Amino acid sequence: AQKVTQAQTEISVVEKEDVTLDCVYETRDTTYYLFWYKQPPSGELVFLIRRNSFDEQNEISGRYSWNFQKSTSSFNFTITASQVVDSAVYFCALSEAGSARQLTFGSGTQLTVLP
Amino acid sequence: DSGVTQTPKHLITATGQRVTLRCSPRSGDLSVYWYQQSLDQGLQFLIQYYNGEERAKGNILERFSAQQFPDLHSELNLSSLELGDSALYFCASSVSGRGADTQYFGPGTRLTVL
Numbered sequence A: 001a002q003k004v005t006q007a008q009t010e011i012s013v014v015e016k017e018d019v020t021l022d023c024v025y026e027t028r029d030t031t032y033y034l035f036w037y038k039q040p041p042s043g044e045l046v047f048l049i050r051r052n053s054f055d056e057q058n059e060i061s062g063r064y065s066w067n068f069q070k071s072t073s074s075f076n077f078t079i080t081a082s083q084v085v086d087s088a089v090y091f092c093a094l095s096e097a098g099s100a101r102q103l104t105f106g107s108g109t110q111l112t113v114l115p
Numbered sequence B: 001d002s003g004v005t006q007t008p009k010h011l012i013t014a015t016g017q018r019v020t021l022r023c024s025p026r027s028g029d030l031s032v033y034w035y036q037q038s039l040d041q042g043l044q045f046l047i048q049y050y051n052g053e054e055r056a057k058g059n060i061l062e063r064f065s066a067q068q069f070p071d072l073h074s075e076l077n078l079s080s081l082e083l084g085d086s087a088l089y090f091c092a093s094s095v096s097g098r099g100a101d102t103q104y105f106g107p108g109t110r111l112t113v114l
Helices: none
Strands: A003-005 A010-014 A019-021 A024-026 A032-039 A046-052 A059-061 A064-069 A074-079 A088-096 A109-114 B005-007 B010-013 B019-024 B031-038 B042-050 B053-057 B064-068 B074-078 B087-094 B109-113
Touching: A003 A088, A010 A019, A019 A109, A024 A074, A032 A074, A046 A059, A046 A064, A074 A088, B005 B087, B010 B019, B019 B087, B019 B109, B031 B074, B042 B064, B042 B074, B074 B087
Parallel strands: A010 A109, B010 B109
Antiparallel strands: A003 A024, A019 A074, A032 A046, A032 A088, A059 A064, A064 A074, A088 A109, B005 B019, B019 B074, B031 B042, B031 B087, B042 B053, B064 B074, B087 B109
16 A cells, blocks of 8 residues: 655744755555645645656756655655745645555645744 | 635534535546545545546545536535544545546635534
């Protein structure tokens, strides 16, 4: 069965610091998809990125970057020069190409960016 | 704005009651998913529909049921409510219901059972 682990329950940083959120996953499928979602205090879930298992290229989008490493089953998320607006709960999630098409979520990491 | 709409935004009811949550997917999306977010269980998948047919089932209680209508909107029915059913219920939609799809989430319905 698939599983996503986000070991960091809460992280607190001061504005402009860089911060990395860890995500480790387990799956038996050879084809799978990894996602990051952001849940700000308002409560909605906002899609940030999707990664295919066959594409290990790292990705950068503005201050956000993602490091996908199949060898360690990790899909970590780094925010550079954090801002107060980045304060939110961040979820890593996994879906598979097979029968488990639904998202399996990690428990989330609460990020607080202090001014 | 994801394009997925959910109503109502908040719902307060009593134990033993029945409620219906409604979801309209993004234009063009054929698949709808329901998730429950609670403090003790986190974000859990409940059920998926694709073009009116049930596609996958997760940890959905027998007291809960769902359907997707011909216009593709979906409803989640929760009956014989218990205190532990208090949670944030999300609907998500995707184009084809495959694992490769990105799921876009609605704003959620916050259910409080008193």
